[in-house]
Amino acid sequence: VVRTGRVAEELISLSKNIKRVAALLSDARECEFIGVAIPEKMALAETVRLTETLVRLKVPMRRLLVNNVLPETAAAACEFCAARRREQQRVIKSFRTQLGQVEQLFIAPQQPAEIRGAERLRAHFAGWREI
Template sequence: LLISTDPAHSISDCLEQHIGFNVREVSGIENLAAIEVVADEALSGFKTEHQSELKKLLETSTNLDNEDIDELLTLSIPGIDEVMSFKTIIDFIEEGQYNKYVVDTAPTGHALRLISSPKLLDEWVKVAARMRWKYRYMITSFSGNYQQDEVDSFLLSLKKTVKRIENILRDNTKCEFIPVCIPEAMAIMETGRLLEELGKSEIISRQIIVNNVMASEACGFCKQRKAGQLKYIRQIDETFTQLNKVEVPMFAEEIKGLEALNQLRMCLFGDQPINP
């Protein structure tokens, strides 16, 4: 299953097939399905599914009236897009309908926020749990007994979701992050920052793809451009010594459609048919 979390989705354009926010089988390839995650729709579905638990949490833990609660639930929370995207990914993985899950992230900044989203969700759950504890303490003080309800089950479920996400990300037999960069100074710096953050999160990377490498010296511009790139390719070799480097040449035309993607695949994996 190919999952795009990039807000500027390009899978549909790349495959030259409409994908959208529903899993679709990719026409022309027997073993590939794809989805473009739309964070707003994922959040809307989450709120619809758990509306009663969210409202009850706020009703029992705040002094807000129903109108204020309804308004609060419509507000956008910083980081919620990445949290919802990651939760969608985990939901698919737990359904277990596919052998492999490939996530196409946005560039570095968005990818870093996506990676850090489990920690953010964990902080939200901790805040909600503290709010809930005060309510539980009050009920126990007055009645002497507290019965767990759907809100407690909901918070426990979210806590377990965070734990599952962390376990998957840190399991190097199940998860690997493959950075893609171009042979330019800024891209190398961003990739280094990304790999540093991945290391802090205990997410393994074994390979790096260097894209848009000049292959031709047919003209003066091409020759000069290639010479400049060689300097940065050497820098990549010296900086990311622990990674296996794969170079992808600059194509004359945009990579769109299965035929062009097959050419790209051969650069990455060798000359094997796309449907073995």
């Protein structure tokens, strides 16, 4: 048996905690959401919806990483890859135009293998570029 007074106290405590978390998430000095997407139209649409939700919740998202972009070298070696890269570049331009509130847009090249370990992670970071 649970007393209603105790339940009410727990609900009030939970409400206060939620308000503290919401205040932290919306404080641009303390918190930032960094978006990550792939260069596909569906991912663009999902990221636009996510951004609208973050704006409504007052959670800042000033940076976005578009990951898994086909490298130019791969595009030069095969027509299929070249066509995919051209489409990816169109989508990347759409990220820039549709997400004007994003201050920094980075792209990261697709890797030939899964990124495992600190050395491969550092090499992956070195391949990022701001556009």
